[in-house]
């Protein structure tokens with residue numbers, strides 16, 4: 079863990095103003111922001127932990143809890159909402175038996191909601207890892223999950 | 227990659243060389259792999275094209291190009307073939323051998339893949355398709371001509387010549403005068419005159435200044451900036467460098483929304499390429515002008531699109547806005563003069579420099595010049611990115627370009643301006659779309675979201691939706707926003723749950739007025755707009771919820787129930803689909819039975835029934 083954080087900090091020349099990008103890289107590495115990594119980061123950048131946590135909790139992109147193997151993003155942007163995005167989100171919650179932000183007991187999926195992913199024309203949209211699923215309906219949810 | 231360009235002449239020479247290759251008369255195909263085509267499977271389509279072309283060994287005969295958004299995302303994956311301007315839509319992997327064999331190698335059009343229209347039949351040329359006809363695609367039109375990851379493509383269509391002209395033929399003041407004369411107003415929402423903003427920043431005290439691209443596109447349901455930044459990143463970059471030179475900045479920032487991986491990737495590549503060619507960095511084109519750019523990713527916070535919050539975020543702080551007694555053009559990022567403009571604003575700059583301000587101001591209407599890109603979504607037939615001259619009527623966009631409402635339903639409202647905007651009813655369809663008229667109507671231009679709603683959308687639910695969003699996104703720094711939005715949302719929740727009172731309407735208006743007057747930034751002060759416009763234009767719908775405890779659109783769960791109609795043939799499709807086993811099969815040709823106590827109103831049966839035998843009341 080030590081080396082990864084050091085590497086990332088080095089990549090940004092210890093530039094404190096790049097904290098968001100640094101946190102994003104750390105999250106990309108570990109899938110979430112582990113406490114030890116943030117401790118380490120605080121020392122490396124010489125900024126208080128409180129400042130790091132204030133950033134990590136301000137932005138919804140960050141997670142302080144470990145996340146599942148696959149990240150499901152269900153879009154709740156307006157264009158998806160008017161086409162029933164909320165119902166798709168509820169359907170996912172039911173089938174995965176988790177609430178938004180939660181991770182399934184087997185650690186396979188984390189369900190997250192986003193506000194628009196830039197493909198509104200095809201709403202309602204769900205994204206699993208890098209793959210997009212458009213024009214979602216309730217009955218497409220199960221077959222979609224089965225692919226993983 | 228060509229070598230570093232050290233003079234305007236070198237750029238011109240490269241342009242000529244690349245232009246010749248492009249004009250060689252080869253058949254060309256541009257296949258869209260923009261973000262909105264991906265859910266339709268454009269990735270495998272693009273791969274299949276590559277494989278097929280390679281397999282047949284015809285790479286030297288075909289000019290194959292992977293591009294960003296062509297606009298007509300509804301019909302994705304799409305492709306444009308030249309010569310002939312042939313527009314293919316809904317392309318699937320299986321179609322590809324045939325496209326290569328017939329159309330690309332033998333110039334035979336495949337009718338099946340053309341756009342079809344009930345009234346006119348098959349349409350071959352892109353320009354003749356109603357979706358494109360009333361558009362004026364001065365910015366987005368280039369998307370089909372370039373691979374966004376190829377600076378050569380951009381240079382071949384005349385890219386960076388506006389930069390060269392600016393650096394070698396124009397003084398900074400002249401550029402600012404041109405931008406002022408063009409009448410360009412900021413495309414980020416407020417519509418502030420761009421030239422005036424640049425001038426204030428140029429004249430502000432201090433040696434170090436910054437220019438910034440706002441690519442945060444926080445409006446949840448708009449992707450106009452995404453389509454532009456991922457489809458033609460160099461046009462934004464070129465505009466930014468010109469702006470930096472005019473303002474006197476040597477450092478720039480591009481703040482990209484976290485949820486836009488493709489835009490982020492393409493602008494990063496564009497920057498690296500421009501650096502390699504000497505169009506960015508030290509001594510640009512040998513002019514002596516230095517300019518560097520840094521790309522920052524957002525963290526998924528709406529408020530970070532606001533100028534002061536964005537700058538705080540660039541400094542590595544939480545994105546909280548500050549009061550703007552002192553403008554950011556005087557004290558912005560790191561307390562230094564900073565100019566922030568929207569992606570689309572920047573992309574207009576090279577056009578103004580190349581074609582002149584008169585050309586630009588002849589488009590649109592006086593006071594609202596140029597074009598605007600809208601992301602047309604929701605319940606229209608033709609969703610996608612449309613670019614229209616300012617001043618066009620809402621009706622033209624929704625019914626001519628958008629092709630009217632899906633499934634023969636009735637138009638109900640159009641939402642513009644995102645969470646800061648409002649919902650406009652049918653009676654406003656002849657409103658000219660420009661900054662001032664939209665604001666007068668209680669809505670806003672915003673960054674270009676245009677979401678169409680039909681009779682199945684509940685306006686109270688939409689108002690609640692926006693306030694729920696804003697409540698979550700409020701940074702919490704000022705009380706009116708933090709508490710006011712919450713209270714308004716709670717009242718709307720009550721109304722949707724059938725617990726509303728008639729006095730709630732006045733209370734919402736009163737709270738809204740307080741927010742407008744006292745919130746620290748425009749997130750709070752514009753938050754009441756979705757509520758106030760819906761109360762204003764859809765008062766009856768509020769009253770139906772409050773007085774009759776009914777949701778006429780059939781959306782608010784507490785006020786509706788599902789039932790099985792007599793025409794149910796008992797096919798059993800819904801019985802299998804129901805997640806709570808609330809529906810029981812009786813026998814064939816007899817209606818199924820729905821147990822209300824088990825029904826969770828998830829709408830699965832309603833969507834799945836092919837007979838329309840499920841009703842909502």
Ligand SMILES: Cc1cc2nc3c(=O)[nH]c(=O)nc-3n(C[C@H](O)[C@H](O)[C@H](O)COP(=O)(O)O)c2cc1C
Nearest residue numbers: 412413414440443444531532533567568571748749
């Ligand atoms: C809450 C809030 C969110 C905003 N989001 C954006 C945005 O996503 N993109 C944008 O260009 N401007 C956004 N703005 C407007 C910016 O503050 C700023 O006015 C704009 O970027 C200036 O660029 P322009 O002059 O080119 O329009 C937002 C404003 C507020 C109050």
Ligand code: FES
Nearest residue numbers: 153155158195198
């Ligand atoms: S609103 Fe869902 S992708 Fe834009």
Ligand code: FES
Nearest residue numbers: 258260263295299
């Ligand atoms: S993303 Fe392909 S047409 Fe818009």
